Amino acid sequence: MKKVLNKIFSRILIVGCLIALQAAWFLVFMYRLTDYSMIANLILKLISVAAVIQLVSTDMNSDSKLAWTVPILLFPLLGGLMYLLFYQRKPTKGLRTKLEAAADRVRPLVPSGHEILNRTAKENKIAAGQMRYLQQIAGYVPFEDTEAEYFPSGEAGFPTMLEELRKAEHFIFLEYFIIREGEMWGKVHEILKEKAEAGLDVRVIYDDVGSLTYLPFAYREQMEQEGIRCEAFNRFVPFLSVVMNHRDHRKILVIDGHTGFSGGINLGDEYINVTSEYGYWKDNVILLRGEGVWGLTVMFLSMWNGIRPTDEHFEQYLPHTYHPEPFTGKGVVQPYSDSPLDDENVGENVYLNMIHGAQESLEILNPYVVLDDQLVTALCLAAKRGVDVRLIIPAVSDHKIIGWVAESYFPHLMRQGVKIYCYQPGFLHAKVFFCDGKLATVGTVNLDYRSLYHHFECGILLYDTPCLAQIKADIEDTYRHSTALTLDTIKHGTMIRLVQKLLRIFAPLI
Structure with a gap:
């Protein structure tokens, strides 16, 4: 009976019902407009013309323009209205402002990286050009003195992730698109609770839409009660809007500033092949130790303080704060991120x-x-x-x-x-x-x-x-x-x- 009630009152079902009600209201509204058909038709056609003009003048790629032009031409009465209501490339202005302000506060602690660029340019101009693009245009610098280890599957990298989490002594930052209750997240969650109880700064960001069907309602509040500071990115609101398109698809785990993980895996059992309905789930994990972890830390801190400004100073999260010994590692690593906040893809x-x-x-x-x-x-x-x-x-x-x-x-x-x-x-x-x-x-x-x-x-x-x-x-x-x-x-x-x-x-x- 409890399972039945949980399904009836599940968040996804409630959200679906609310969206359906909005869609029904919209259809009724459009039906009522038929009483004023001539005026309504004229207004809607003018909206479609305005939508096409706006569409042509945008800097979006030609494929996206075509994808919107076809429905506007096929449905001139509703196509333009749907475009103006639902097309929005960038997140809301409020979210953009907060995230940009947070990134600006962290940026002064990012090293220049010019010496690394100059050395790389003498060896490999193709690699140096890529690094220069990421640094000068996107603001992400290259790092040396960093060990990198690549794991060819989720289950190969997961034991190392758990091992490093258990070693944490000061802070743990975790940001994932999907958190799904099960064996994988259960093991991580237990360590996070233990570390939070021990007084460590433990923070979690998960994407609200990515985890919508996998976590119970008010999961963020549950985590906070456990001493884990938690935020659900761009919380899903059951209104017809493409603002919900902008999701946090990143995978970042930072431990004490000197150890970091990324790659393709989320925190769900299919990613370590405990269960999967699609056969073997082939994924990867990458581990960084050293200076380059600061690139991942900056990404997390920028996102966290954009959602929930809590940090006045960031020096305590630098790689050497809790690792005074020099780092080693051959080659160059350059963590980077992409954001819909700007016009740079x-x-x-x-x-x-x-x-x-x-x-x-x-x-x-x-x-x-x-x-x-x-x-x-x-x-x-x-x-x-x-x-x-x-x-x-x-x-x-x-x-x-x-x-x-x-x-x-x-x-x-x-x-x-x-x-x-x-x-x-x-x-x-x-x-x-x-x-x-x-x-x-x-x-x-x-x-x-x-x-x-x-x-x-x-x-x-x-x-x-x-x-x-x-x-x-x-x-x-x-x-x-x-x-x-x-x-x-x-x-x-x-x-x-x-x-x-x-x-x-x-x-x-x-």
Whole structure:
């Protein structure tokens, strides 16, 4: 009986009912307007004209413009109104102002990174160019004296995450898109409670929509009662608005300022293969120890103080505060994030820079391949100039429609020389770009419109670090469990191809 009542009064059901009521009210409102049909039609058509004018004048990519233009033309009475109501690229002004102010407060403690850039430029101009873009345009600096370790799956990295959490003596910062009750989160949660009881500064940020169906109502308040400071990012409000599109998709764990984790995994049992309805869940974890962890700490502190301003000073979170010994580590790491707050698509531009800079090989692991024109053109040009471009995708998709849209790109890419492999054991969720064996990025950025344009994301650029060999070994092992696609294996009938083409038009809205 308790389970039945929990389902009846679950948050997702209540939210669904409220949204349905709003939709019903809107339909009734539009029906009542028919009493004034001539005036209403004129107003709605004028709104559609205004929407098209505004749409054409924006700086959004051509794919997004097309995705909105089609419904406006098909439904001139409602299309323009829906565009003006629901299209919003950036988060609300209040959220933007708070997050920008928090980032400005942390920025003075970020080192310049110029010496690292200059040294790298003498060795590898492609890597230096990527680093320079992230520093000068996006504000994320490179670091040396940092050990990096790459784990090829969630279950491979999770024991180390638990080990480092148990070692925490001063603070733990945790920021994840999904927290899902179960074995994985249960083990992490127990450690967090113990550390909070011991007096450590323990903070958690989770995305409210990402965790909507996985956590009980008022979970934030429950965590606060346990001594864990907690915030749900961009809390879901059951109103028809695309402000909810802007999600915190980042994965960050920082311990005492000198140890940090990121990668593709969230905190749910499927990410460590305790349970998964999509076969084996292929993901990754990356560990940093040393100076470079400050890049992850700055991301967390900027987000936390944007949501909940609590810190007046940030020096106590620097890597050396609780680790006076010098750090070691070969190569360069450069943590970075992407945000819908600005007009700089950092995640996409990092990928584009790597595609354009590749000279011999480019290997990509990504679960969602819904590409805009820039990415398609860049991949094809790289293959045409002789770069061995390889893309590994999952055999099983957790979002069927996205899988169908992704497949619509494959014939064109393959005809231009891009090789595509399908990971057979299950769902591949890792996001990796590996360029010429010398440069890589590992993080949270999917090759779809939500990641590239709407979400808060993060990644770690790696140059000349020993963990590049670990990444390469993981990619080689992934090939052994993958099948190369051919034009014959992805050939479909006329009806399926038509559906794929129609879905592709609306890809930016999916």
